[in-house]
Structures are given as C-alpha cells and as structure tokens.
Amino acid sequence: MGFFDILEKQSKEIQLSLIENRIKALTTGIKTEVTGDVLDNLLYLMLNAMSMLFIINDDYRKNIKDFTGTYVICSKDNMIDVSVKFKKVRVLGFEQDGMKVKDTIIDNPTSMVTFKDGKSMADFLLSGNPDVFVGMLNNQLSVSGNLNYLFKFVYLLQLIPDLLGIDEFQKLLKAS
Amino acid sequence: MCSKIGEVKNKLKEYTPDNLKEKLPLLDSLIELHRSVAAAVDIERSQYLTDHLKKTENSGIPMSIRRAQAISNYLSERKVFFHDNNMLGGATTGKALGAPVYPEYIGLTIWPELRTISTRIDNPQILNKEDADILNYEVFPYWLDRSISEEVRKVDPDRQSLQEKMIIYTISKAATISHTTPCYELVLKKGILGILCEAVEKEAKHDDDDEKSDFYQSVRIAMQGVLNYSANISREASKRANSEVDEERKKNFQRIAEVCKRVPAHPARNYIEAVNALWICQVCVFAENSNMAINPGRLDQILYPYFIKDFESGELSIEDALNISGSLWFKIADNVNLVPQAAEKLFGGAGAVPAITLGGVNKDGKDAVNELTYVLLKVTELLPIRDPNVNARYHPTENTADYRNEVSRTILTNKAIPAFFNDIQNIQTLVDQGETEEHARDYAVIGCVELGSVGRDYSASSSVFIPMYTVLYMALHNGRTTVTGDKSLWKATGKPEDFDTFEKFWDAYAEQTRLTAENAISLNNTYGKNHQEFLPTPILSAMFHGPMDKGRDLINGGSIYNSSGVTHIAFPDVCDSICAIRDVCFTEDNTDMQMSLSELVKAVDNNFEGNKLLEAYLKNKAPKYGTNHPIAEEISKRLIELSYSVFNNQENYRGGNYRVAYWTMTNHAGYGSVTGALPSGRRANVPFSSGITPVSQIDTQLTTSLNSVANLNSMHIPGAYALNIKYSPADPTHENVIKFGELVEGYMKEGGQQVQFNIQDYKTLINAKTHPEKYPHLLVRVSGYSAYFDTLNEAMKDELITRSQYNLSSGEFVPIQLEGE
Numbered sequence: 002m003g004f005f006d007i008l009e010k011q012s013k014e015i016q017l018s019l020i021e022n023r024i025k026a027l028t029t030g031i032k033t034e035v036t037g038d039v040l041d042n043l044l045y046l047m048l049n050a051m052s053m054l055f056i057i058n059d060d061y062r063k064n065i066k067d068f069t070g071t072y073v074i075c076s077k078d079n080m081i082d083v084s085v086k087f088k089k090v091r092v093l094g095f096e097q098d099g100m101k102v103k104d105t106i107i108d109n110p111t112s113m114v115t116f117k118d119g120k121s122m123a124d125f126l127l128s129g130n131p132d133v134f135v136g137m138l139n140n141q142l143s144v145s146g147n148l149n150y151l152f153k154f155v156y157l158l159q160l161i162p163d164l165l166g167i168d169e170f171q172k173l174l175k176a177s
Numbered sequence: 178m179c180s181k182i183g184e185v186k187n188k189l190k191e192y193t194p195d196n197l198k199e200k201l202p203l204l205d206s207l208i209e210l211h212r213s214v215a216a217a218v219d220i221e222r223s224q225y226l227t228d229h230l231k232k233t234e235n236s237g238i239p240m241s242i243r244r245a246q247a248i249s250n251y252l253s254e255r256k257v258f259f260h261d262n263n264m265l266g267g268a269t270t271g272k273a274l275g276a277p278v279y280p281e282y283i284g285l286t287i288w289p290e291l292r293t294i295s296t297r298i299d300n301p302q303i304l305n306k307e308d309a310d311i312l313n314y315e316v317f318p319y320w321l322d323r324s325i326s327e328e329v330r331k332v333d334p335d336r337q338s339l340q341e342k343m344i345i346y347t348i349s350k351a352a353t354i355s356h357t358t359p360c361y362e363l364v365l366k367k368g369i370l371g372i373l374c375e376a377v378e379k380e381a382k383h384d385d386d387d388e389k390s391d392f393y394q395s396v397r398i399a400m401q402g403v404l405n406y407s408a409n410i411s412r413e414a415s416k417r418a419n420s421e422v423d424e425e426r427k428k429n430f431q432r433i434a435e436v437c438k439r440v441p442a443h444p445a446r447n448y449i450e451a452v453n454a455l456w457i458c459q460v461c462v463f464a465e466n467s468n469m470a471i472n473p474g475r476l477d478q479i480l481y482p483y484f485i486k487d488f489e490s491g492e493l494s495i496e497d498a499l500n501i502s503g504s505l506w507f508k509i510a511d512n513v514n515l516v517p518q519a520a521e522k523l524f525g526g527a528g529a530v531p532a533i534t535l536g537g538v539n540k541d542g543k544d545a546v547n548e549l550t551y552v553l554l555k556v557t558e559l560l561p562i563r564d565p566n567v568n569a570r571y572h573p574t575e576n577t578a579d580y581r582n583e584v585s586r587t588i589l590t591n592k593a594i595p596a597f598f599n600d601i602q603n604i605q606t607l608v609d610q611g612e613t614e615e616h617a618r619d620y621a622v623i624g625c626v627e628l629g630s631v632g633r634d635y636s637a638s639s640s641v642f643i644p645m646y647t648v649l650y651m652a653l654h655n656g657r658t659t660v661t662g663d664k665s666l667w668k669a670t671g672k673p674e675d676f677d678t679f680e681k682f683w684d685a686y687a688e689q690t691r692l693t694a695e696n697a698i699s700l701n702n703t704y705g706k707n708h709q710e711f712l713p714t715p716i717l718s719a720m721f722h723g724p725m726d727k728g729r730d731l732i733n734g735g736s737i738y739n740s741s742g743v744t745h746i747a748f749p750d751v752c753d754s755i756c757a758i759r760d761v762c763f764t765e766d767n768t769d770m771q772m773s774l775s776e777l778v779k780a781v782d783n784n785f786e787g788n789k790l791l792e793a794y795l796k797n798k799a800p801k802y803g804t805n806h807p808i809a810e811e812i813s814k815r816l817i818e819l820s821y822s823v824f825n826n827q828e829n830y831r832g833g834n835y836r837v838a839y840w841t842m843t844n845h846a847g848y849g850s851v852t853g854a855l856p857s858g859r860r861a862n863v864p865f866s867s868g869i870t871p872v873s874q875i876d877t878q879l880t881t882s883l884n885s886v887a888n889l890n891s892m893h894i895p896g897a898y899a900l901n902i903k904y905s906p907a908d909p910t911h912e913n914v915i916k917f918g919e920l921v922e923g924y925m926k927e928g929g930q931q932v933q934f935n936i937q938d939y940k941t942l943i944n945a946k947t948h949p950e951k952y953p954h955l956l957v958r959v960s961g962y963s964a965y966f967d968t969l970n971e972a973m974k975d976e977l978i979t980r981s982q983y984n985l986s987s988g989e990f991v992p993i994q995l996e997g998e
Contacts, residue, residue, distance in 0.1 A: 063314065068318075070321075130290070131289065132517070132518050132519050134286075134518075134519030134520070135519045135522065137342070137660075138343055138523070138851045139851065143342075147321070147322065148285075148286075148341065149321045149322070149324055149327060152285050152288035152289050153288055153321070156288050156289045159289060159293075160292075
C-alpha cells in the first residue's frame with residue numbers, strides 16, 4: 002500500500018468517525034427533544050440523522066437507489082421551513098445516493114406537507130405510526146403534490162429510531 | 178307452488194345451524210377455518226404486473242396489450258394453492274384470507290405501514306419481511322409516478338388535491354374500476370375457449386381497425402391466461418390427489434382436477450362444473466381489477482339449469498348442493514381489501530362485498546324463484562359469514578308469500594342477511610333510466626345496494642361520494658369549507674345574515690350542490706379517461722354483453738348501458754338540519770324557538786356550548802325526517818329532487834349518465850366522527866345516520882318511519898338506497914316470520930325500494946363492544962354490506978348500538994338503554 006493509499010484510508014476513517022460522532026450527537030439531540038418539553042428542532046435533527054444514515058448505512062441507502070424526490074415540510078405558523086432533496090452526493094470521494102437538508106423552502110417540490118403548527122408536526126413524528134390521512138382528517142396537516150412520494154418519505158422516517166438505536170418514540174415519551 | 182320446490186324445501190328442513198357439524202361436516206370445518214384465519218397481504222399479483230410493465234416500458238406495445246399480457250402472465254404463472262377441503266379449485270390469492278396489492282390503485286398507501294401493518298390495532302394484515310422488502314424495493318418505486326391518482330394529478334392537480342382533503346368529494350376510481358356485475362352465464366354457456374375463438378376470428382376480421390384489433394387481441398391474450406390458470410389448478414390437484422393418503426381428500430382433489438380440466442375452458446355440464454367455472458371467472462376478474470364489489474350476480478338463475486338437471490337425474494343430492502354452494506360462499510369470502518390504517522379507522526370492517534342476488538322475476542316479469550333459490554337461502558342461513566352479501570329480490574305481486582316468508586325466516590335466524598329489494602320499484606326505476614323492461618327485470622344487486630342489469634350495465638355504481646354535510650357547511654359559510662382556507666371554495670353564495678327568506682338559503686344550498694357535483698363529475702371523468710388509457714379490462718369485457726360485438730373495452734363504452742353512480746353521505750342529518758333551519762329561523766309562528774340564521778350557525782359552530790336549550794329543542798322538537806312531519810316530508814323530497822336534477826343528466830366518460838344513490842357503507846360513522854356539529858342538534862364527532870335511514874332515537878312508530886322512506890320518489894333514486902332497521906331479537910316462529918314478511922310487504926307496496934335488518938338489541942351490541950372476546954363473529958348489517966362487529970371502528974360500533982330499535986310485534990320504538998352486562 003503506497004503513501005497516498007494510506008493517506009486516503011486514514012482520511013476515510015477520520016471522515017467516517019466524524020459522521021459516526023455526528024450521528025451520536027444527533028441521537029442524543031433527538032432523545033433530548035423527545036423527552037423534553039421543547040420539540041422545535043426534532044424534525045431538523047431527524048432529517049440530518051437521516052442524511053447521515055444514508056452515508057454510512059448501505060441497507061438504508063438501498064431505499065433511495067436513484068431516487069430524486071424533493072420535499073418541503075413547513076408549518077402554517079411559519080415556525081418550520083425545511084426542504085429535502087434526494088440526489089447523488091459525493092461521499093468519501095465517491096458519488097452515491099443521498100439527500101440534502103436545508104432550512105429554507107424550495108419551489109415546486111415533488112411533495113409538500115404543511116403542518117398546522119410545531120405541535121402538530123411533533124405529534125405526527127412521535128405518534129409511533131405516523132398516518133398522513135389521519136393527520137389530514139384531523140386538520141393537523143395538509144399535503145400537496147405527489148402523495149406516493151410522501152408515503153415513501155414517511156416510511157423512511159419511521160426506520161430512523163431503530164437505526165439510531167432509539168427505542169420506539171412512544172416508550173421514550175412514556176418514560177419521560 | 179311447483180312440486181319440486183316443495184320436495185326441495187322438505188329436504189332442506191333437515192339442515193339447521195345447530196346440526197351443521199353432524200349433517201354438513203365439510204361446511205362446519207370450513208366455517209371454523211374461516212373464523213380462525215388471519216388476513217394476510219398477498220403481493221404475487223403486484224410483482225407479476227410490475228415486472229411485466231417494467232420489461233415492456235419502451236416496447237411500443239399498446240397499453241391494452243401490455244396489461245393483458247401482464248395479467249395473463251400472472252394467471253399462467255401464479256402458484257396454485259389449496260388451503261382447505263373446499264370442493265372448488267381456485268383462490269383469489271395465495272393466502273387463506275388474502276388482501277391483494279393493487280399498486281396501480283391505492284396499494285402504495287400502505288407504504289408507511291410496511292413494518293407495522295401486521296401488528297396494527299385495527300384489522301392487522303400479516304405481511305412478512307421478505308414480501309415487505311419486495312414491495313419497498315421493487316414494486317412500489319415503479320408506481321411512484323404511475324398510480325392512477327398520480328396520472329390524474331398530472332391532468333387536474335387542483336381537483337385531485339381537493340379529493341385528498343377527503344371531505345369535499347370522493348372519487349372511487351382512485352381505488353377501483355368500481356362496482357359492477359359481469360355475466361358469468363356467458364362463460365358457462367360458451368366456455369372460455371368459445372370466447373377466445375370469437376376473439377381470434379374478430380381480431381382477424383378487423384385487422385384494418387387498430388382499436389378493435391387491439392381489443393380482440395387483448396381478450397385473446399387474457400383468455401389464454403384464464404385457460405392456463407384453470408389447467409394449472411387441474412394439474413396441481415391431480416398431483417395432490419396422487420400423493421394424498423386420506424381417501425376423502427384424495428377424492429376431492431381428483432374431482433377438482435377433473436372439473437378444472439373441463440371448465441371454464443368448455444361449457445359447464447353439471448352443477449359443480451358451473452359453480453367452479455363461475456368461481457374461476459371471479460378469481461380472474463380480480464386478477465385484472467381490484468377486489469371491490471365485483472358481483473357473481475343472480476346465482477339462482479344462472480346456475481339453475483345445471484342444478485335442476487342434476488337434481489332431477491339423481492346425480493345431485495340436496496346435501497351435495499349445499500356443500501358445493503357453501504364451498505362457493507367460502508371461496509367468495511377468501512379475500513379482503515388492502516387498506517391503510519386511516520381507512521380502517523374510517524371505513525374498517527369491510528370485506529370485498531361481492532353481492533349475490535336471489536329471487537325476483539324473470540325476463541318475462543314472472544316469478545323467478547326456483548328450487549335453487551331455496552337451497553341458496555338455506556346456505557345463507559347456515560353460514561353467517563361476512564361475504565358474500567346476499568340479497569333477496571321480492572316482487573309483491575309475482576313472488577309468493579311463501580318465498581317472502583322464507584327470506585324473512587332466514588333473516589330472523591341469522592339476524593342480518595339477506596336484504597330485501599322491491600322488484601316493482603327497482604325495475605321501474607331502471608326502465609325510467611332507459612333500460613328495456615327485459616334488461617331491467619334481470620337486475621342484480623351490486624356491492625352494497627346498487628342496481629344493474631346483469632352483464633349489460635357497466636355500472637361503476639360507486640363512482641362518486643358526495644358528503645352532503647360539507648355542501649350544507651358551504652351554504653352556511655359563504656362557500657367556505659373547514660379544510661380549504663378562508664376563501665369560498667367554488668363560489669360565495671351568501672353569509673347567513675344575507676338570507677332573509679328560507680328560499681334564499683335553499684338557493685345557496687342548491688348552488689353549492691350543483692358546483693360540488695360539477696367538480697366531482699369533472700374529476701370522475703378525468704379518472705375515467707385515465708382508466709381508459711392505463712387500465713383496460715379485457716377479462717371483464719369478455720364477460721359482458723356488448724364489448725365483443727362492438728370491439729370495444731368496457732371502459733371505452735363497450736357495454737350496453739354505461740352508468741356511473743353517485744352516492745350521498747348524511748342525507749338524513751342534512752335533511753333534519755335544513756328542517757331545523759326552516760323551523761327555527763324562517764317560521765314566524767314558531768313560538769317555542771326562534772333565532773336568526775347567523776345565531777343558529779354560531780351556536781352550531783360552537784358545538785352548542787352554552788346553548789343547551791337550543792340543542793334540546795333541535796334534537797327533540799324540530800321537524801325530523803322519518804316522522805311524517807309535513808316540513809320534513811317536503812324537505813326530504815326537495816333534497817332527493819335536487820340531487821336527481823343535478824346528476825341524472827350529466828354525461829360520464831363512457832357516454833352514460835350518473836345515477837343518484839343513498840348508501841354509505843361505514844362512511845357515515847367514520848366521517849361523522851371527524852365532522853363538526855349540525856343544525857339538526859347533532860353534536861360534533863357523532864356518527865351520521867346510515868344511508869337513507871332516519872336519524873336514530875326519534876320516538877316514532879316503525880311504520881311511520883318506513884312510510885317516510887317509502888314516500889320518496891324512487892324514480893329519482895335509480896342507484897338505490899340502504900334503509901337500516903333494527904328489531905329486538907325475535908325467534909323465527911311462524912307468527913314472527915309472517916309479521917316480519919307482512920311489514921316488508923306493506924313497506925314495499927308503499928314504494929320502498931330496499932330494506933335491511935339487524936336483529937339485535939342495544940344490550941347485546943353494548944356487550945359486544947365491551948367484551949369483544951365473547952362475540953367474536955357477531956354479524957351485523959352496516960349500510961349496504963355485512964360485517965363482523967368486532968372489526969368495525971369505534972364510531973361504527975356506536976352507530977350500530979344507538980340505531981333505533983323496534984319491537985317486531987308492536988312496531989313500537991324501544992328507547993335506548995345504555996347499560997350492558
């Protein structure tokens with residue numbers, strides 16, 4: 002193994018270590034949010050955790066093979082404005098499927114969810130089994146754009162607690 | 178009475194629900210199995226369909242052919258299962274009780290639940306990890322932009338978005354081709370080979386006409402799939418017979434092998450061949466179209482020639498006939514719909530609602546009741562299972578009282594099934610819709626309660642759902658809804674203070690009805706056009722009169738009649754609300770309660786908080802539909818007339834019209850549970866009344882209530898309605914049976930179209946809700962179909978509990994007692 006190969010290997014290990022540390026921090030942040038009173042950052046933390054998990058977890062990344070959906074998640078009270086873009090990203094020198102999260106909205110997303118407010122969003126995320134239709138019927142959220150993309154996104158979200166080693170949200174909530 | 182009917186009836190007397198185990202051990206074992214098996218998601222069809230469409234994506238082959246190939250491949254390659262000792266070959270899915278995935282419709286709605294659907298609280302459906310992964314990685318991604326709703330969104334995003342608000346209107350074509358009844362008799366007489374040959378000849382004859390040629394080609398391809406499927410059943414049964422050591426089972430497999438080798442390829446020669454051929458056709462129709470209310474039709478008419486020939490020749494005993502017919506009942510009940518959790522909460526508990534129709538008159542208008550009618554009524558009595566949805570046509574002047582009483586006895590015995598349909602009114606209303614008398618007389622019940630001439634009317638009878646409470650809300654809020662912001666949705670039709678007369682308010686209501694109808698019809702037609710492009714139906718088309726002559730698929734107007742159905746949710750509640758508005762706000766001599774419409778609307782929007790007096794008045798004193806009150810009589814008739822005038826002459830995408838109906842399945846309970854208060858005095862989040870049934874717990878005689886319904890103009894309800902009556906339990910004694918039958922007859926003679934019953938009291942239903950483990954298979958009628966009480970959502974259970982109960986002997990209303998055990 003040449004000098005540059007060793008350097009590259011070390012660089013990758015450092016980057017992976019950084020990502021793992023970042024995931025740990027996000028996990029702690031999510032746990033703190035779920036068990037606390039203020040849930041302002043929950044969505045942002047979960048989406049960031051999602052993007053990190055796509056980098057290091059091959060099985061999870063398999064869910065977004067060649068996937069290019071774009072999403073906007075916002076609230077009527079303007080407390081939440083997040084956009085998510087699934088696209089190819091460069092990771093450790095290679096291009097792979099991934100996602101980008103921004104705290105601004107984008108035009109013409111494939112799918113858009115508007116929560117009534119932050120509480121509605123938190124209730125949805127922490128329900129243990131988020132249901133788009135129930136949310137719509139209860140006036141907690143409205144959707145526009147392609148619903149199938151939203152169903153996929155909710156599925157991806159639901160995998161996160163397990164992947165982060167967080168017990169089901171409901172258990173955490175009960176414990177708190 | 179025909180002597181054979183007497184002979185058959187005497188033999189049938191030997192069989193009762195109590196001696197099922199001893200007399201019909203096969204059916205007893207099948208009912209045990211049916212009750213013990215859990216629903217499971219079946220992905221096989223979705224895999225074959227998706228794989229084939231992926232492979233042929235850029236092939237240039239027309240969609241009608243690609244889809245026929247896909248379905249044909251699935252039928253040819255799918256695994257053959259024998260889940261039990263049923264006498265018939267063929268199954269809807271590979272599971273004993275399967276929920277097939279239709280990704281082209283609403284299959285993707287379960288995506289968020291792939292990990293949890295097996296363990297969800299409301300009606301879980303088992304899905305193993307391997308199958309969930311296939312759906313997640315292989316099947317669903319293909320349909321992300323291709324499911325029918327997304328195709329529609331590309332054309333009409335605004336109206337599609339309103340559909341997803343869920344309370345403006347519902348277009349069922351997102352989930353189904355819609356309810357209809359094929360003519361399986363065609364297959365029994367011609368055989369699939371006969372149809373295939375016809376398709377080959379016509380394809381050659383029309384090779385210069387692409388549309389016709391493609392259609393016949395698609396039929397040819399699809400029919401080959403049907404043939405391959407039945408041949409595979411035969412082969413597999415033969416293989417099982419060879420390895421089976423149990424003599425009875427060996428014989429059963431041998432018989433299935435022989436039967437499926439013959440039918441449906443060739444015309445049926447005897448009863449079991451006819452029944453199995455019909456069942457295989459139904460399975461193949463489900464392979465092509467989602468399993469929602471595709472109906473076997475008038476079984477006692479279609480199967481009669483085979484039954485009577487075998488019976489008279491001594492080749493078929495009554496015991497055999499009961500076993501074969503009962504086997505068909507269990508086969509029909511082998512599937513349920515795949516639905517997401519929210520839909521279970523709102524509409525849970527439904528089977529696939531295939532309707533069977535018995536009795537009535539024949540094409541000449543004469544009594545069509547025969548020996549097989551009684552056999553199938555006996556099967557209905559012996560097997561209290563959710564599907565099939567059995568319905569009894571009754572012609573008060575042509576059918577005998579003996580038949581009427583036998584239907585009544587069956588209902589009193591199994592406490593829910595069948596429903597009664599009035600041939601006089603229903604035939605007349607179909608003739609009024611332009612059907613010939615002969616065709617109208619050959620109607621079958623579709624799904625819940627809708628009517629359609631068998632194999633002649635591609636009726637799409639559940640196309641549009643109109644939530645009347647939303648229309649009323651818009652009329653009272655200047656065109657706004659609760660889910661579309663502060664602006665009026667269609668049009669500002671006035672604030673409550675603008676209406677200084679009742680007629681001005683009525684005009685606003687009528688205008689909102691018209692605008693809702695216009696938009697719902699527009700979206701339904703857009704869905705229809707997308708069905709034409711993406712979801713042709715060669716198998717179903719081959720089993721209808723018309724398409725093979727015209728060279729045109731059903732969805733392109735190949736059928737003789739081409740109606741669509743529009744049903745209404747919350748008619749009784751909205752009727753009572755409009756009565757209350759007239760009574761309280763626009764009746765000057767009302768000295769008990771008067772207020773402005775603005776005040777009333779404000780009180781309603783506040784859910785009557787601080788207005789107990791008003792709420793009590795509205796509930797107990799205001800005019801109510803079902804009481805023969807003159808205001809209610811007038812308003813109910815005006816509402817019926819309004820919807821008819823708005824919808825009946827509108828044209829659908831196949832050139833047919835829209836037929837108005839009033840049935841609600843369980844929607845009235847689900848939607849009621851998420852809807853605000855109404856001027857009728859109904860509080861927020863309380864279930865609406867079912868179908869056309871007057872609001873519950875009004876102290877009135879049953880006959881008064883029945884008369885109100887019977888007085889509605891059935892010519893203006895061509896899609897039919899569901900009227901639910903709850904009787905206190907009464908034994909099926911001769912006296913009770915006669916009383917029951919006479920009451921139905923009286924109601925029909927007054928003009929009633931349909932009526933269905935629950936023979937249950939408040940206490941039993943309350944106990945069933947509190948202690949579900951004690952009532953695991955309690956069968957009830959909802960609003961159209963039957964369901965197991967414990968599978969219904971809370972709102973629907975409450976609606977069933979609180980439904981008005983009447984005493985059969987006196988017709989008196991029995992006030993609710995809320996204590997259980």
